[in-house]
Each structure stands twice: as C-alpha cells, then as structure tokens.
Amino acid sequence: MHRLLSEIAAYLKDLAGSALRAWCGFFFAPSDPTPLGLTRVAVGALLFWNVAILGLDLHEYLGSEGWIGPEAARAYLANNSPWAWSFWFWVPDRFLSVVWAGCLLVLALFTLGLWSRVTAVLAWAIAISVVRRAPAALFGFDQMISTWALYLAAFGASGQAVSLDRFIFRFRAIRRNRDNLGRRGVDLIRGAPGAPPASVSANLSLRMLQLHLAMIYGSAGLSKLMGPEWWNGTAMEMIVLTPEFRRFDLPWLFRYPTQLALATHFGLLLEIVYPVLIWFRKLRPLVITSVVFLHVGIDLMLGLTEFGLAMIVANITFMSGFWLRGLVTGIQQPSAHLAFARTSPRAETLAVLALAADPDHVLQPTDLDSASSVVPVPDHSAGNGGEPLVLFRSNGRREFGFSAVLTWSKWLPLFWPIGLLGVIPGLRTVLRAVYGRCFSEAPRDQTKERVGAGKSHSTSNLSPNTVTFPSAR
Numbered sequence: 001m002h003r004l005l006s007e008i009a010a011y012l013k014d015l016a017g018s019a020l021r022a023w024c025g026f027f028f029a030p031s032d033p034t035p036l037g038l039t040r041v042a043v044g045a046l047l048f049w050n051v052a053i054l055g056l057d058l059h060e061y062l063g064s065e066g067w068i069g070p071e072a073a074r075a076y077l078a079n080n081s082p083w084a085w086s087f088w089f090w091v092p093d094r095f096l097s098v099v100w101a102g103c104l105l106v107l108a109l110f111t112l113g114l115w116s117r118v119t120a121v122l123a124w125a126i127a128i129s130v131v132r133r134a135p136a137a138l139f140g141f142d143q144m145i146s147t148w149a150l151y152l153a154a155f156g157a158s159g160q161a162v163s164l165d166r167f168i169f170r171f172r173a174i175r176r177n178r179d180n181l182g183r184r185g186v187d188l189i190r191g192a193p194g195a196p197p198a199s200v201s202a203n204l205s206l207r208m209l210q211l212h213l214a215m216i217y218g219s220a221g222l223s224k225l226m227g228p229e230w231w232n233g234t235a236m237e238m239i240v241l242t243p244e245f246r247r248f249d250l251p252w253l254f255r256y257p258t259q260l261a262l263a264t265h266f267g268l269l270l271e272i273v274y275p276v277l278i279w280f281r282k283l284r285p286l287v288i289t290s291v292v293f294l295h296v297g298i299d300l301m302l303g304l305t306e307f308g309l310a311m312i313v314a315n316i317t318f319m320s321g322f323w324l325r326g327l328v329t330g331i332q333q334p335s336a337h338l339a340f341a342r343t344s345p346r347a348e349t350l351a352v353l354a355l356a357a358d359p360d361h362v363l364q365p366t367d368l369d370s371a372s373s374v375v376p377v378p379d380h381s382a383g384n385g386g387e388p389l390v391l392f393r394s395n396g397r398r399e400f401g402f403s404a405v406l407t408w409s410k411w412l413p414l415f416w417p418i419g420l421l422g423v424i425p426g427l428r429t430v431l432r433a434v435y436g437r438c439f440s441e442a443p444r445d446q447t448k449e450r451v452g453a454g455k456s457h458s459t460s461n462l463s464p465n466t467v468t469f470p471s472a473r
Contacts, residue, residue, distance in 0.1 A: 058100055106126060117156045247300060
C-alpha cells in the first residue's frame with residue numbers, strides 16, 4: 001500500500017512539474033518579435049484606412065447632428081456595454097476635423113513603429129472610441145481589429161522589430177561607436193544585434209493573439225453546427241443568394257451543387273479543427289494557407305474585404321520570424337563592402353544610416369583610406385571623381401555615390417521606397433539631384449566625371465576572387 005501511494009504521489013508531482021514547465025514555456029519563453037512587428041504594421045495600416053474613410057462623412061458618423069446622435073449612442077451603450085467609453089463623446093463638432101487628423105497621425109506613427117509603446121496604446125484607444133461612438137456601423141472587422149490592437153498595446157512589445165524605434169536604436173548605437181566604423185572584427189552595435197532579440201513580452205503578446213484567434217475560429221465553427229443548413233451542405237447556397245454584401249452575380253454556381261456542398265463542409269471543418277491543428281508545426285503552413293483561401297473566397301462572394309484582411313493579418317502571429325525575414329533577404333543574400341572616406345562626415349552619416357537599416361549584415365563597412373587591405377581600391381581621389389562613398393559588390397562591380405545608395409536601397413527593406421522610385425527615369429534624376437545637394441561633397445565641375453564613373457563601374461575589371469565578402473545566408 002505504501003508503495004502504491006508513493007507511486008501515485010510521484011506521478012502527481014511529476015505531472016504538476018511538467019504542467020508548470022509547459023505553462024511557463026508556452027507563455028514566458030522569449031520569442032522572436034518579427035511576426036509581432038509585421039502584425040503591427042498590418043493592423044496599423046487597417047486602422048489608418050478605417051479612420052481615414054470616416055473623413056468622407058465625418059460629421060455624419062461622429063457629429064452631434066449625425067446619423068447617430070451622442071444621446072442615442074450613450075443609451076445603446078448603457079444597455080449593452082455599461083462600462084464602454086469613447087473620447088468622441090467629448091469632442092465638439094468644430095474640433096472634429098482636428099481630432100480626426102490627429103488620430104490619423106497617431107495611427108501613421110503606430111504603423112511605422114515610432115514611439116510604439118505610446119502610440120500602440122493610443123491606437124487601441126482610437127479603435128475602441130470609433131467603435132463605441134458609432135455602434136450602428138459596427139461590423140466584424142471593427143471587433144477584430146480593436147482586439148488585435150489591444151494585445152499589441154498590452155505588453156509594449158509591438159515595436160521591438162520592423163519599426164523605426166529599432167532603426168533609431170541601432171542608429172544611435174552605431175553613432176556612439178562610430179570611431180570603430182570600418183574597422184574589421186569590431187562589434188558596432190552592442191546590445192542591438194542583427195536579428196531582433198527574443199523577448200518574453202513579445203511572446204506574451206503573440207500568445208494572446210494566437211489564443212484569441214483560435215478561439216474565434218473554433219467558436220464560429222461550433223456555432224454553425226446549430227444550423228441545419230451547415231449539416232446538409234446548403235449554407236453556401238444561402239450565401240450566394242444574399243444580396244446585401246454580394247460582390248458578383250453568382251446564381252450560376254447553382255449548377256454545381258456538389259461543389260457548393262463540399263465548400264460548405266470544408267469551411268465548417270476548417271473552423272472546427274483550426275484551434276487544434278494550428279499548434280502542430282508541420283501542419284501549420286497547410287492550415288494558414290487554407291484559411292487564406294477561405295477568406296479570399298468569402299471576400300469574392302460577400303465582399304467582406306476588411307474582415308478577411310483582419311483575420312489573415314492575425315495569422316501572421318503563427319509564422320516563423322526566421323522565415324519571414326528570409327522572404328526579404330532571400331536564399332542567396334546579396335553582400336557588399338561599403339567603403340567611405342572618414343574625412344567626409346556626410347559619407348559617414350550615409351554609412352551609419354545604411355548599417356542601422358541592415359540587421360542581416362548585407363553591408364560590411366570599410367574605411368576607404370584603408371580599404372585596399374580588404375578590397376582592391378584605386379586612388380579614390382582620382383579614380384572615382386572624388387566620391388567619398390563606394391560600394392564594392394561581390395561580383396566585382398563598383399558603384400559610386402548616388403548609384404551606391406540606389407543599389408543598397410533595393411537590398412534594405414527600410415529604404416525600399418527609394419530603390420523603387422530610383423527605377424523611374426524622371427524621379428531618378430530628381431533623387432540624384434537631391435543626393436548631390438545634400439550628400440555629395442565633390443566640386444560641381446566633377447559631377448560629369450562622377451556620373452561617367454558610375455556608368456563605367458559595370459565594366460570594371462575587378463576580380464571578385466580578390467574580394468573578401470561575407471557569406472550569403
């Protein structure tokens with residue numbers, strides 16, 4: 001008997017310990033914040049769009065003489081959500097446009113990840129206030145997007161990756177250590193490594209988003225089981241006949257009753273099994289792909305674009321940060337040495353900006369005066385028209401000044417807009433002029449020589465075998 005009790009006690013102790021370790025590992029293990037940062041960008045963009053379109057009928061939506069007056073909205077909230085609030089109740093009509101513009105500014109900063117801990121909270125307050133002030137205009141999209149905004153604000157981790165906050169942090173770290181800029185083997189960004197560091201706060205935010213999303217899909221699927229049309233496979237036919245949200249004329253689908261029934265059962269099954277299968281790493285890509293197709297199909301049939309986007313965005317939280325970063329860097333990642341003259345403060349500033357936006361170490365900084373020990377550099381005072389900035393690519397090509405900036409802008413996500421604009425001939429000329437005015441320190445009479453050097457760099461006889469480059473990941 002004593003042995004039996006001891007075995008039971010040991011089993012219960014081991015079970016409790018395993019459960020506690022699993023609980024702590026699930027909620028409190030550090031996690032890559034990259035998926036959270038991308039979720040913030042998408043949620044911020046959707047919130048910005050949602051508030052921006054209110055400006056088309058601002059006074060009708062939020063004004064005291066609008067479709068729903070403040071008294072009617074307060075009465076509705078008192079009966080349905082006694083603790084609900086909205087700052088729009090205290091905004092006079094003459095200040096509606098000013099406050100609306102301020103909301104757009106906050107949402108833009110939140111999307112970009114600037115002062116993200118504060119702007120995340122303000123973005124959630126804006127989302128909630130719009131929903132509570134105009135409850136008659138409430139749809140599933142408003143409920144979803146305000147929920148995602150809550151979890152992004154709750155733990156202060158939404159700006160730890162894919163944000164201007166992180167870019168500024170890296171920029172300041174490099175500036176503090178700029179005396180070592182261009183020296184080999186020196187860690188320029190102590191405390192700000194390439195990939196964003198994992199954190200417990202990011203994991204908590206991701207887990208809350210994931211759990212809530214799984215609960216939504218599961219609850220939606222189980223609730224549909226109460227309707228006989230989901231059992232007999234005719235629910236999709238009813239959706240086709242719904243005229244309120246229909247995007248296209250779809251009666252022709254009735255010629256395929258078997259396919260409609262299969263689509264009905266597949267959608268129902270997917271919602272029911274989602275809360276279980278999404279946690280299996282091997283099945284996760286298949287589940288997320290199926291959900292994306294589900295929402296695309298709903299959008300094509302009912303036109304619920306914003307709702308579908310809000311649900312797809314939340315599924316980003318289940319994706320791997322390493323995989324998401326790989327979508328940007330690619331399998332064969334580009335690499336180059338960025339050589340700059342220390343005698344040029346502007347060239348040094350450009351190098352710092354590029355390195356701050358380069359968490360994957362695509363660019364390796366090199367002092368132009370001592371670059372010959374790393375790359376074969378001609379006399380830069382004569383060979384490149386006095387340009388204090390040279391990009392040595394792994395294929396042996398050299399690019400100078402503006403051409404170098406344009407090339408690395410195509411490699412670094414933060415500078416993609418510059419790289420895209422530089423492809424357009426007219427805008428390329430404008431950007432070159434801006435660069436010449438703001439960053440080039442060469443005399444004006446050397447401009448043509450500099451441009452000519454930029455044109456001839458592609459035919460340079462540099463051998464890539466003589467250049468030491470970082471390995472592509």
